[in-house]
Amino acid sequence: MTSYIKIPSHLTPSDPQGSELLARERSKATFDVNELTLALYGAEELSRFKRILKILESDPILDKSNIYYMGRTELFKYALRKDKRIIQLAATHKWNVDEFKIASRLVDMSGPYSIHQSMFLPTILGQGTEEQKRKFLNPAIRHEIIGCYAQTELGHGSNVQGLETTSTYIPETDEFEIHTPHLTAAKWWAGGLGRTANHSVVMARLITNGQDKGPHPFIVQIRDLTTHEPLPGITIGDIGPKFGFNTTDNGFMLFDHVRIPRFNMLSKFSQVTKGTGEYKKPPNEKLSYGTMVFVRSVIIFNAGLALARAATISVRYSAVRRQFVDKENPMILPNGQVVETAVLDYTMQQYRLFPVIAQAYAIYFTGEIITNLYKQYIDQSSRGDFSLLADLHASTSGLKSLTSGIAVDSIEDCRRACGGHGYSNFSGFTRFYQDYLPNTTWEGDNYILTQQTARYLFKTYREIIHSKQQSEEFSLRSNESPTIFYMLRYLSNPSQKCTVISPSDFKNPEVQLAIYGYRAAYLIARAVDQIDNHKKSWNSMLVEINRISRAHCQYILVHNFILTLQPQTSDSMNEKRRILHNSPSLKTVLTSVCNLFALHTMEKNLSEFLESGYLSPKQSEMLRVQISESLNEIRPNAVALVDAFYLPDYLLNSALGRYDGKVYETMIEWASKEPLNGITLDINPYSEKLFRNDVKAKI
Numbered sequence: 151m152t153s154y155i156k157i158p159s160h161l162t163p164s165d166p167q168g169s170e171l172l173a174r175e176r177s178k179a180t181f182d183v184n185e186l187t188l189a190l191y192g193a194e195e196l197s198r199f200k201r202i203l204k205i206l207e208s209d210p211i212l213d214k215s216n217i218y219y220m221g222r223t224e225l226f227k228y229a230l231r232k233d234k235r236i237i238q239l240a241a242t243h244k245w246n247v248d249e250f251k252i253a254s255r256l257v258d259m260s261g262p263y264s265i266h267q268s269m270f271l272p273t274i275l276g277q278g279t280e281e282q283k284r285k286f287l288n289p290a291i292r293h294e295i296i297g298c299y300a301q302t303e304l305g306h307g308s309n310v311q312g313l314e315t316t317s318t319y320i321p322e323t324d325e326f327e328i329h330t331p332h333l334t335a336a337k338w339w340a341g342g343l344g345r346t347a348n349h350s351v352v353m354a355r356l357i358t359n360g361q362d363k364g365p366h367p368f369i370v371q372i373r374d375l376t377t378h379e380p381l382p383g384i385t386i387g388d389i390g391p392k393f394g395f396n397t398t399d400n401g402f403m404l405f406d407h408v409r410i411p412r413f414n415m416l417s418k419f420s421q422v423t424k425g426t427g428e429y430k431k432p433p434n435e436k437l438s439y440g441t442m443v444f445v446r447s448v449i450i451f452n453a454g455l456a457l458a459r460a461a462t463i464s465v466r467y468s469a470v471r472r473q474f475v476d477k478e479n480p481m482i483l484p485n486g487q488v489v490e491t492a493v494l495d496y497t498m499q500q501y502r503l504f505p506v507i508a509q510a511y512a513i514y515f516t517g518e519i520i521t522n523l524y525k526q527y528i529d530q531s532s533r534g535d536f537s538l539l540a541d542l543h544a545s546t547s548g549l550k551s552l553t554s555g556i557a558v559d560s561i562e563d564c565r566r567a568c569g570g571h572g573y574s575n576f577s578g579f580t581r582f583y584q585d586y587l588p589n590t591t592w593e594g595d596n597y598i599l600t601q602q603t604a605r606y607l608f609k610t611y612r613e614i615i616h617s618k619q620q621s622e623e624f625s626l627r628s629n630e631s632p633t634i635f636y637m638l639r640y641l642s643n644p645s646q647k648c649t650v651i652s653p654s655d656f657k658n659p660e661v662q663l664a665i666y667g668y669r670a671a672y673l674i675a676r677a678v679d680q681i682d683n684h685k686k687s688w689n690s691m692l693v694e695i696n697r698i699s700r701a702h703c704q705y706i707l708v709h710n711f712i713l714t715l716q717p718q719t720s721d722s723m724n725e726k727r728r729i730l731h732n733s734p735s736l737k738t739v740l741t742s743v744c745n746l747f748a749l750h751t752m753e754k755n756l757s758e759f760l761e762s763g764y765l766s767p768k769q770s771e772m773l774r775v776q777i778s779e780s781l782n783e784i785r786p787n788a789v790a791l792v793d794a795f796y797l798p799d800y801l802l803n804s805a806l807g808r809y810d811g812k813v814y815e816t817m818i819e820w821a822s823k824e825p826l827n828g829i830t831l832d833i834n835p836y837s838e839k840l841f842r843n844d845v846k847a848k849i
């Protein structure tokens with residue numbers, strides 16, 4: 151990359167150097183960072199990760215050093231080039247799906263093919279028959295066709311039942327006719343549709359024999375495979391510049407009575423019979439929504455990674471950044487020199503950042519559990535058993551909403567914790583934050599999704615209170631279901647009180663779960679009473695409903711973190727958990743992290759814990775004391791805890807979060823490459839010229 155300004159090479163940052171400060175931090179850690187990294191990734195995945203990283207880092211097409219200076223069109227071209235390159239590398243190195251995902255995560259830029267991978271392929275895989283997979287999936291895997299997922303319309307997104315695009319069965323020709331009846335039915339937002347895809351999954355209302363069977367997925371070829379022009383009857387375009395995600399061509403699409411073969415209705419679960427147009431219902435009405443459940447589970451896992459990344463940048467930078475001298479506890483170098491205090495030593499900075507580390511670990515562990523639950527559902531559903539779907543839908547909806555909301559808030563908190571430099575693109579936060587933002591909206595707006603979770607919780611609660619005679623059955627189920635467990639516990643004595651008598655009692659996992667469980671059950675019981683006995687409308691309860699989903703999902707996050715740290719029978723323990731359980735130092739540090747997560751989250755929602763009367767004002771004071779204690783416990787391990795995420799500089803692309811701490815050297819080097827620095831302006835206001843030259847002499 152070209153430098154436009156020569157920076158005097160004799161200048162170095164004032165002592166102590168960033169590298170020295172980070173080395174000191176690393177030497178204070180009470181646990182082995184490599185061991186924790188292994189416990190997070192597992193040996194096999196870590197070695198794959200390192201192998202793939204090496205390939206990407208040394209590939210000139212995937213070099214990221216220029217991207218902070220690019221505008222949209224340039225960035226889009228870069229994204230297309232890098233998407234093609236990853237596919238070529240995958241072919242060369244024979245990467246499997248998991249390896250491909252690792253590469254995409256490391257290259258870290260949504261692109262024109264992203265939705266092909268994340269939604270088009272999974273939809274055909276999940277909803278297509280074997281014959282349809284042969285016809286569409288195999289060429290799609292080979293990238294002979296490129297697809298997108300067009301569900302949302304200009305006038306409807308959240309309300310899937312309200313979609314207007316129609317797909318009408320024509321028995322005479324054994325075809326479907328796809329049509330856009332109104333402007334509001336224009337497909338809108340589909341990633342990759344704007345300029346790239348030649349096929350699309352189109353969610354359209356199935357009309358057969360004059361009956362509307364609601365939205366179903368269809369495969370539609372939308373562009374000519376040779377000319378790449380839209381096919382007759384189809385109008386397509388890019389929807390224009392966005393808040394972020396500009397490296398993907400989100401598009402719009404209109405259909406004018408476009409015919410497709412009957413074969414193209416994805417028919418694993420519901421079918422239309424040739425000629426008669428008879429409709430065969432799916433075994434569960436919502437199976438056509440399956441892709442959304444899958445992507446929501448991925449979003450939960452990704453939220454943990456996003457938090458890990460934000461925490462890594464801000465914690466490392468805070469260890470290097472120094473401001474003022476803390477006179478009561480000055481920072482003294484080995485040579486006796488008193489220097490300014492690292493901002494990480496200020497308790498306010500710790501209170502802002504350490505909970506983000508804790509959120510990252512908490513969500514990472516729940517992400518793994520949800521991923522496994524999804525796999526279990528896929529396994530069972532392949533044998534015709536859909537019994538897990540309702541639970542999976544409720545958990546993924548609420549957790550997608552909660553975890554992506556936490557991630558968005560915390561990325562911004564971490565950015566602000568980096569002060570002025572956090573506002574520079576070189577911080578590594580700008581595109582990361584902008585591109586992360588739509589996670590709160592896509593795959594179901596976060597406020598809409600909480601209604602799905604609350605509805606499921608109300609149903610479960612009603613089942614328990616209306617079937618006293620079955621209480622034994624519920625007691626048995628409570629061993630497997632933490633939800634039933636906390637509801638039963640609440641119902642056993644609704645006026646119970648929290649048992650904490652000293653701050654350290656808050657460290658007891660049983661106490662934490664009892665507090666979270668009581669609060670969720672109390673809110674649910676109150677809402678059910680309002681709806682069932684006081685005839686409150688659903689709409690009038692929406693604020694409460696959102697609270698309930700959040701309360702339940704926070705319980706789940708705390709429960710899963712505690713479960714991860716509890717000894718398990720060795721045969722049920724996988725390799726990663728075994729590493730963790732065989733290391734007392736890892737368990738100790740992660741217990742502090744778990745406590746901080748549980749207690750800080752409690753403090754942030756304190757009014758809900760207090761209003762039920764379960765927690766007293768006195769206990770809430772003790773809670774604060776214990777949070778402070780947890781922050782102190784984590785302080786020596788802060789840098790090591792983020793190092794353990796093993797997020798390489800190639801991914802972070804951040805001057806502030808570099809592993810080696812060379813923050814200032816990188817800031818000035820990258821600034822010297824700003825192309826604006828290569829232009830000499832003509833500042834005479836009466837001259838029409840803007841520049842005296844196009845580009846300064848390169849240095």
Ligand SMILES: CCCCCCCC/C=C\CCC/C=C/C(=O)SCCNC(=O)CCNC(=O)[C@H](O)C(C)(C)COP(=O)(O)OP(=O)(O)OC[C@H]1O[C@@H](n2cnc3c(N)ncnc32)[C@H](O)[C@@H]1OP(=O)(O)O
Nearest residue numbers: 267268301307308309310311436439442448543592593594
């Ligand atoms: C290589 C892989 C990498 C993957 C990387 C992925 C990362 C992400 C990257 C990019 C992806 C982003 C691109 C974005 C794409 C999109 O946004 S696509 C469009 C997504 N759109 C939505 O999510 C719309 C949200 N709306 C809905 O889901 C629904 O309309 C609804 C809000 C759930 C309401 O639905 P509906 O009105 O039909 O249903 P209800 O009356 O409320 O409920 C009826 C019963 O059905 C149950 N239900 C609802 N949905 C589901 C479901 N999905 N699964 C199972 N069951 C469901 C509901 O609980 C009710 O049950 P009950 O009657 O028993 O109570």
Ligand SMILES: Cc1cc2nc3c(=O)[nH]c(=O)nc-3n(C[C@H](O)[C@H](O)[C@H](O)COP(=O)(O)OP(=O)(O)OC[C@H]3O[C@@H](n4cnc5c(N)ncnc54)[C@H](O)[C@@H]3O)c2cc1C
Nearest residue numbers: 299300301302306307308339340341588591592593594597
């Ligand atoms: C970057 C990006 C990429 C996308 N990619 C795709 C894609 O590839 N394919 C695709 O099909 N879609 C895609 N989408 C669309 C996305 O799925 C929808 O935008 C999303 O589901 C929200 O729907 P909406 O836009 O209709 O919001 P609306 O439903 O109009 O929401 C507007 C507001 O109304 C509130 N609201 C609506 N209904 C209710 C209610 N019942 N109760 C309470 N509040 C309510 C919402 O909370 C929200 O605050 C993408 C969107 C973005 C931003």
